[in-house]
Amino acid sequence: MAFLDVSGINVVEEGIVILKDINFSMEEHRKIALSGETGSGKSTLLQTIAGLVQPSAGQVMFEGERVIGPHDKLVPGHPGIAYLSQQFELPQFLRVEQVLSYANSLSAEEARTLYEVCRISHLAKRRTNQLSGGERQRIALARLLSSWPSLLLLDEPYSNLDMGHKRILKSVIHDISDELGITCILISHDPHDTLSWADEILVIQDGKLIQQGNPQQIYKQPVNEYTASLFGKYNAIPADKSKAFIKPGDNKTKGKDLLVRPENTTLVASGGVPGVVMAAHYFGSHYELDVQVEDVTLLVKTGKDGFKAGDAVQVKLSDVWWV
Ligand SMILES: Nc1ncnc2c1ncn2[C@@H]1O[C@H](COP(=O)(O)OP(=O)(O)OP(=O)(O)O)[C@@H](O)[C@H]1O
Numbered sequence: 001m002a003f004l005d006v007s008g009i010n011v012v013e014e015g016i017v018i019l020k021d022i023n024f025s026m027e028e029h030r031k032i033a034l035s036g037e038t039g040s041g042k043s044t045l046l047q048t049i050a051g052l053v054q055p056s057a058g059q060v061m062f063e064g065e066r067v068i069g070p071h072d073k074l075v076p077g078h079p080g081i082a083y084l085s086q087q088f089e090l091p092q093f094l095r096v097e098q099v100l101s102y103a104n105s106l107s108a109e110e111a112r113t114l115y116e117v118c119r120i121s122h123l124a125k126r127r128t129n130q131l132s133g134g135e136r137q138r139i140a141l142a143r144l145l146s147s148w149p150s151l152l153l154l155d156e157p158y159s160n161l162d163m164g165h166k167r168i169l170k171s172v173i174h175d176i177s178d179e180l181g182i183t184c185i186l187i188s189h190d191p192h193d194t195l196s197w198a199d200e201i202l203v204i205q206d207g208k209l210i211q212q213g214n215p216q217q218i219y220k221q222p223v224n225e226y227t228a229s230l231f232g233k234y235n236a237i238p239a240d241k242s243k244a245f246i247k248p249g250d251n252k253t254k255g256k257d258l259l260v261r262p263e264n265t266t267l268v269a270s271g272g273v274p275g276v277v278m279a280a281h282y283f284g285s286h287y288e289l290d291v292q293v294e295d296v297t298l299l300v301k302t303g304k305d306g307f308k309a310g311d312a313v314q315v316k317l318s319d320v321w322w323v
Contacts, residue, residue: 001064003028003183004049004151008058011044011207018044019207022058026200028150031177032185033194035218035230036204042187043086045204046153049185050083052076062151082149086156088140090128096139097124106146117175118142119168134165138172145182152176154186158193173197191231195219203227219261224323228259233288233299235260241296244273245317256322262288262301264319272314280307291315 002025011019019041026032034042047053049060054069061067062080070076077083091099106114115121118138123131131139137157145152154173158166170193176182188194194201195215203211203218203226211223222228225236237245237258246253266272275293282305289300289307293315300315307313 002026002061003063005061006045006049006058007061009045009048009055009060010057011041011048011053012056013044017207019048019055022209024202024209024212026183026185028183029177029181030183030199031197033198033201034185034187034204035189035191035194035201037226037230038189040204041207042204043155046083046155046185046187049151050081050153051078052083079147080149081151081153082144082147083153084137084141084144084155084157086159088137090136090140090143092128094128095124096120096126096128096131099128099139100124100143100146106148110148111146114142114145114180117179118145118172132165134161134168137161137165138169141172141176145176145180150183152182152184154184156187156189158188158190170197191219195231203230220319221321222259222323225257225259233262235262235265235298237296237298241294244294244296245320253322258317258320258322260317260320262299264317265291265298265300266316266318267300267302267304267313268316270314272316275313275315277307277309277311277313279309289313 004026007023009019009022022045034045036042044053048055051067051069054071059066062078067078118141120138120142123135123139157169161169173184177184198215201213201215201218202209205226211218211227218227219231228234239255239257242258245258273293275291275298278290278292278297281288287302287305287307289302291298291300291313298315
C-alpha cells in the first residue's frame with residue numbers, strides 16, 4: 001500500500017478541464033515538488049489531494065483510505081493532510097499564543113518542539129497585526145501542523161518572501177521533514193527551490209502530468225522544451241540547423257531538435273565547432289556569451305573572462321538531448 005496513491009484524477013470546473021488523468025504514488029518521507037507554468041493546474045492538484053476540490057473522475061487514496069471530496073463531506077478536508085494555501089489567513093489582532101492555543105491539541109513538550117521547528121517561539125506575545133509576512137506564514141504553518149498531519153501540502157510557500165525569510169522557511173521545511181517526520185509536497189516556480197530539495201519532481205503542463213523523475217533526470221533529460229524552460233536556461237537548436245553539431249553518420253537525431261544547457265557548451269582551443277562571440281554578459285561567478293555558430297546563436301557559459309564581441313572561438317557540446 002502506497003502512502004499516497006493518486007489515480008486517474010480529472011477535474012472539470014465550469015466545463016473547463018483543469019486536470020487530465022493524473023496518476024502517481026508516493027512513499028512516506030519522500031519529498032515531491034510540483035512544477036509547471038502559471039495556470040497549469042498545480043494548486044488544483046494539491047487541493048484535490050487535500051480533499052478540498054472534487055475530482056470529476058479518479059480517486060486519491062491516503063494511507064489506504066479514500067480521500068472524500070467536498071461534495072460528499074460537510075467539512076471539506078482530511079485530518080491527516082494539511083494544505084498551506086497561498087492565501088492563508090490568520091485571525092486579526094490576537095496574540096500569537098492565542099491563535100495557536102485555539103488550534104492546539106498538543107502536549108506542552110510537543111508544542112515547544114513544533115514552535116521551535118517553525119522558528120516562532122519568540123513571537124508568542126506578538127499580535128497578528130504586528131508580524132511580517134514571513135512570520136505570519138510560519139504561524140499559519142504551525143497552526144496547521146498542530147493537528148499533527150502526516151502529509152503537508154505547501155502551495156508556493158516561497159513566493160512573496162524576501163531572501164532572509166525565504167532562508168528561514170527553507171530551514172523550517174527541512175526540519176518539518178527531518179525532525180517532525182512529516183511528508184511534504186511543495187509547489188515552487190523557482191528551480192533553485194525544487195532541484196536541491198526534492199527526491200522527485202512532477203511536471204504539469206496544461207493539466208497533464210508530462211514528466212516525473214528525480215531532479216537530475218528532470219534537469220538533464222527534460223521530455224520537451226517546456227520542462228527544459230522550467231528548470232533553467234537552455235539552447236534549442238532546430239533540427240534543420242543542428243548539422244554542425246551532429247557526428248557524421250548519426251541517424252538517431254534525424255528530424256529532432258537539439259537541446260543543451262549553457263554550462264554544457266565548452267570553449268575549446270581546437271576540435272570544436274567554429275563560432276564568433278557576439279556579446280559577453282557578466283554574472284559575477286561566470287560569463288554568458290552569445291556565440292554565433294553558422295545561423296544559430298548559442299548561449300555559452302564560461303568561467304573565463306576577457307571575451308569580447310568579434311572573438312573567434314570553438315564550441316564543444318556535451319550532455320545534449322534531442323526532442
Ligand atoms: N473553480 C474554478 N473554476 C474555473 N476555473 C478554475 C477554477 N479553479 C482553477 N481554475 C482554472 O484552472 C487553471 C489551473 O489553475 P491552478 O490554480 O490549479 O493553476 P496553478 O498551476 O496552480 O497556477 P499558479 O501557479 O498561477 O498558482 C487556471 O486556468 C484557473 O483559472
